[in-house]
Each structure stands twice: as C-alpha cells, then as structure tokens.
Amino acid sequence: MKKLSHMIPSALQGLFAKPAPQAPEFEPLEMPLLRRRAPRDALLRISCPDPTAEEMQRDRHQYRAQWLVRQERWEEMAELLQEADENREMTPGAMPVAELMAFGARADVILAAEHALYDGKPASDAPLMAGIEALEHVLADHAGSDMIAAIVAQAHMDIGWAWRGTGWDSDVPARNHAAFAAHFERAEQILAPFDKDTAASPLLAATHCALLGGTGGDARAVADRYARLIDLNPANPRPMRAMGNHLLPRWHGSYDQLELEARRTAARTQETWGAGGYTWVQFDAISCDAQACANLDVPFFIEGLRDILARRPDPHTANLLAAYCASAIGQAAEIEDAAGAVRAEIADCARWIVRDHMTELHPMLWAHAARGFDNNLRVRSARRFAASGRDEAMRIITGLFQREIEAGKRVIFTEGRRQIAVPG
Known part of the structure; x- marks a missing residue:
C-alpha cells in the first residue's frame, strides 16, 4: 500500500x-414518506406518487x-x-x-x-x-x-x-x-x-x-470547457444550467458572455431541444441574478420552455418547469423593475404548463424550487422538506384554478385529459 x-x-x-477515527457507515437514505393527507382543498385532486x-x-x-x-x-x-x-x-x-x-x-x-x-x-x-x-x-x-x-x-x-x-x-x-x-x-x-x-x-x-x-478561469475558457461537455451528450441539460451560472459576473463571466453562449448553445443543440438550449443556459442564472434576468430575451426563453416540454413530455420535466416558473421565479415577480417584469412574464407560464402538461405532483421538485435549486442545501428532515413542497405546490395550483373552484367545480388531474372540472 x-x-x-x-x-x-x-x-x-x-x-x-x-x-480522526474511521468514518461511520451510513445506510442509504430512504425517500420521504409523505403523509397521505387530503388536498389543500377537497376541490382539487392530483396524484402524488411517493416515490x-x-x-x-x-x-x-x-x-x-x-x-x-x-x-x-x-x-x-x-x-x-x-x-x-x-x-x-x-x-x-x-x-x-x-x-x-x-x-x-x-x-x-x-x-x-x-x-x-x-x-x-x-x-x-x-x-x-x-x-x-x-x-x-x-x-x-x-x-x-x-x-x-x-x-x-x-x-x-x-x-x-x-x-x-x-x-x-x-x-x-x-x-x-x-x-x-x-x-x-x-x-x-x-x-x-x-x-x-x-x-x-x-x-x-x-x-x-x-x-x-x-x-476559476476566464469566460472563454469556461465556455469552451462546458461546450465540449455539452457536445458529448446534448440531451443532458445539467451542463447547460451549470455553464449559465458560471458565466455570471460573480463567477467567471459577464452578462454579454452569458447571452452569447446561451444563443450558441441553442444553435448547437437545436436538433435535440429546439430553442430549449437557450432556456437551459439561462435557467439558473436568471433566478439568482436580477441583471441577467432583466437582460433576458423573454420570447426566446418562453419558446424554449415550450420546446423542452414538446421533447420531454414526462411528469418530472413538467413539474420541474412548473415549479421553476411559479416558485423559483414567481416568488420575486412583484418587484417593480425590469427584472420584476421579466419574472412576472415567466411566472405566468406556470398556468399553461400546469394545465397542459402536469398529470401528477412531485413534491421534492417544488420544495427545491422554493429554495432556488440550491445544490448545497442542507435538509434536516427529508419528510418535512417534501411536505413543504407539496403544500407550496397545492397552494399555487389551487390558485391557478381559482375560477373553476369559485364556480363550485372540482378539478381532477388525470393521465389522459390532464385535468377535468366536474361539478362539486
């Protein structure tokens, strides 16, 4: 040895x-067992698989x-x-x-x-x-x-x-x-x-x-390193999200570099994501930087949201994007400045994402979105963390169907028709 x-x-x-003494062994963490509670309002029903x-x-x-x-x-x-x-x-x-x-x-x-x-x-x-x-x-x-x-x-x-x-x-x-x-x-x-x-x-x-x-590294070197990774597997959006974050001025880049690389990535991954490459690169950057948010090409970003869901119509992606728009971005949407106006427009996308694409609720994604998708977040109780995500999601989704609920209807999410409104 x-x-x-x-x-x-x-x-x-x-x-x-x-x-130091030998590290103790840790058993695999079990996924949280959510309490089988009634929905926030009995007028809204959506499947919540666990796990x-x-x-x-x-x-x-x-x-x-x-x-x-x-x-x-x-x-x-x-x-x-x-x-x-x-x-x-x-x-x-x-x-x-x-x-x-x-x-x-x-x-x-x-x-x-x-x-x-x-x-x-x-x-x-x-x-x-x-x-x-x-x-x-x-x-x-x-x-x-x-x-x-x-x-x-x-x-x-x-x-x-x-x-x-x-x-x-x-x-x-x-x-x-x-x-x-x-x-x-x-x-x-x-x-x-x-x-x-x-x-x-x-x-x-x-x-x-x-x-x-x-x-560290300069913006060009950072972009080149990530570009090589993205080209190895364009179907993986995680490197695009990480690159956008690392191209913020607080790390290794600039706002101009962020916009440039988002557009370049969209062009290189067009066959896989349509306009979604632009959206993935901007995804985390605009949620934590007001100036990056204010600079965003909003129509291009929203086009990317639609292209992502057209190519990834699975429940995980639908929950991820809905939680992102409604919670990670939507929580700060009321600030009256350029960034606030952009956030409000993106937050409004949660309405059609939930109505057109969601079939079930994934609480952990909503819990992480409410905390800005912080990869270094330390969670004391996975059970309570997931429960907080479920409560946040039910509050938001209930609000999106307020008109139907006020009319005395029950909103039921199904696999085939997304959701239906029936008399209460």
Missing part, C-alpha cells in the same frame, strides 16, 4: 491535531454503486460506471446514470463529512480525514482507472464545498477557506493524468467542469 502523505496537501493534513418513477430509478442506480463499494467490489463498479458513461445512459428525467453511480460510490464518505460539518465547525474528533483517506487508498490500488479517479476527485470537491458553504468569500472563516482550496487542489492533481480522456467521457468532462468552482 502506498503512503498517502505525498498525495494529500499539507493544508489538509494540518486540519486536525490527531488522526416518483424518476426517484426510484435514481435511487436504484445510486444504491447499486453504493452497495458494490461497500463490498469492496471496486473493479465491478468501475466497469459498470464506464459502460453507463460510454452509452450516455440517462433516467427519463435526463439525469446521467454515470453521475448517479459516481455519487453512490462516494456517498458514505460525503454524508459523513457533511454531517461533521453541519454547523461549519467540526469537532476535534470528527471523522473527516478517515473517509477521504480510505478513498485515496482505493485510488492508489487502482492507479490508471479514470472512473475511480473521477469518483475520488468529486469526493474531494464535495468535501471542499461542505467546508466552504455557499456564502460570500468574506463570510467564510480562513480555516474553512483553506480546506476548500486544498481539496480542490488535490482534485485537480488527481484528474491531471486524464486530461485527454475528457474528449470521450462525459463523466470526466463534467468532473473537470466542476473544478471551475474552485480553480
């Missing part, structure tokens, strides 16, 4: 005065990889991961299977680190180093495996973000910022031997793009 002292930066080694078909598929792939690594079957896991990556396998909701498996493979280590860092300041005996050191041993035993390298590099970045949090740089304690930088430095070292492999592997290309959160 190789010694790890030369692998892990000194900034990480010095975080603790003594070796949804998308959630079940995601869990299956994640837990399969998690189980394999718990049995120390790393070679088998890496082969399955590479197969999923090469075949561009995705769930019906357009989540890459390789990314789900990569998370499952590092989940125990990440969950232990996030638990220890929940309040931002770990106890002196917190098992932070034990988990990542175990993964470093696996990496040393499987030198040359690009899939395992991607997993360990992603684990370092995840732990780095757990140290840093999502606040402004000025609010991050020096010790936490040093740990963040050291984990990203180590991730970059791990990926360096596989730079050329990103030309064929979406997983490796995505991992290289994730490095931008810690290593």
Whole structure:
C-alpha cells in the first residue's frame, strides 16, 4: 500500500491535531414518506406518487454503486460506471446514470463529512480525514482507472464545498477557506493524468467542469470547457444550467458572455431541444441574478420552455418547469423593475404548463424550487422538506384554478385529459 502523505496537501493534513477515527457507515437514505393527507382543498385532486418513477430509478442506480463499494467490489463498479458513461445512459428525467453511480460510490464518505460539518465547525474528533483517506487508498490500488479517479476527485470537491458553504468569500472563516482550496487542489492533481480522456467521457468532462468552482478561469475558457461537455451528450441539460451560472459576473463571466453562449448553445443543440438550449443556459442564472434576468430575451426563453416540454413530455420535466416558473421565479415577480417584469412574464407560464402538461405532483421538485435549486442545501428532515413542497405546490395550483373552484367545480388531474372540472 502506498503512503498517502505525498498525495494529500499539507493544508489538509494540518486540519486536525490527531488522526480522526474511521468514518461511520451510513445506510442509504430512504425517500420521504409523505403523509397521505387530503388536498389543500377537497376541490382539487392530483396524484402524488411517493416515490416518483424518476426517484426510484435514481435511487436504484445510486444504491447499486453504493452497495458494490461497500463490498469492496471496486473493479465491478468501475466497469459498470464506464459502460453507463460510454452509452450516455440517462433516467427519463435526463439525469446521467454515470453521475448517479459516481455519487453512490462516494456517498458514505460525503454524508459523513457533511454531517461533521453541519454547523461549519467540526469537532476535534470528527471523522473527516478517515473517509477521504480510505478513498485515496482505493485510488492508489487502482492507479490508471479514470472512473475511480473521477469518483475520488468529486469526493474531494464535495468535501471542499461542505467546508466552504455557499456564502460570500468574506463570510467564510480562513480555516474553512483553506480546506476548500486544498481539496480542490488535490482534485485537480488527481484528474491531471486524464486530461485527454475528457474528449470521450462525459463523466470526466463534467468532473473537470466542476473544478471551475474552485480553480476559476476566464469566460472563454469556461465556455469552451462546458461546450465540449455539452457536445458529448446534448440531451443532458445539467451542463447547460451549470455553464449559465458560471458565466455570471460573480463567477467567471459577464452578462454579454452569458447571452452569447446561451444563443450558441441553442444553435448547437437545436436538433435535440429546439430553442430549449437557450432556456437551459439561462435557467439558473436568471433566478439568482436580477441583471441577467432583466437582460433576458423573454420570447426566446418562453419558446424554449415550450420546446423542452414538446421533447420531454414526462411528469418530472413538467413539474420541474412548473415549479421553476411559479416558485423559483414567481416568488420575486412583484418587484417593480425590469427584472420584476421579466419574472412576472415567466411566472405566468406556470398556468399553461400546469394545465397542459402536469398529470401528477412531485413534491421534492417544488420544495427545491422554493429554495432556488440550491445544490448545497442542507435538509434536516427529508419528510418535512417534501411536505413543504407539496403544500407550496397545492397552494399555487389551487390558485391557478381559482375560477373553476369559485364556480363550485372540482378539478381532477388525470393521465389522459390532464385535468377535468366536474361539478362539486
């Protein structure tokens, strides 16, 4: 077994005065069991599967990889991961299977680190180093495996973000910022031997793009790196959303660059998404930046919404876009400025998305939308989190059918006719 002292930066080694105990094992998280409550109003009925078909598929792939690594079957896991990556396998909701498996493979280590860092300041005996050191041993035993390298590099970045949090740089304690930088430095070292492999592997290309959160880069380099990833699998919207966020001035770009790359992406992915490429790139950027929102080509964005739903008419996508328009964007729609006017126009799209495309309710998507789709959001209770999403969705959907309800009708969502209004 190789010694790890030369692998892990000194900034990480010095975080603790003594070796941390072995990281505790975590059982797979179960999907929340929503309370079987009556709808917000008995006049509105919509199916609320728990878990949804998308959630079940995601869990299956994640837990399969998690189980394999718990049995120390790393070679088998890496082969399955590479197969999923090469075949561009995705769930019906357009989540890459390789990314789900990569998370499952590092989940125990990440969950232990996030638990220890929940309040931002770990106890002196917190098992932070034990988990990542175990993964470093696996990496040393499987030198040359690009899939395992991607997993360990992603684990370092995840732990780095757990140290840093999502606040402004000025609010991050020096010790936490040093740990963040050291984990990203180590991730970059791990990926360096596989730079050329990103030309064929979406997983490796995505991992290289994730490095931008810690290593930075100019707008052109950022756009080029994401463009290569998007071209590897245009059907995956996640890189488009991430690129738009990273091209904001607060990260590595400018508003002009954001608009330019959104249009370029729409042109390159037109066969897959129609105008949807523009919408995906702007999706997260305009929800967190008022100026980006004010600059938006609204008709083009709405055309993209329609094209996305025409090409992805599944319940997951319908819930995602409805929750985004009504909650993530709609919550700030009343501000009387240029951005507020844009948000109000986008929020109004929730009406036709719900009426024309929704057949069932996915509470977790609505809960995440209400909190701005924060990937680093720490949820104490998945059950209460999902319940809050259900309440938010029922409140909004009830409002969209207020005219029918005030007329004394019941609104019932069905698979075939979307929804019907019958006498109360």
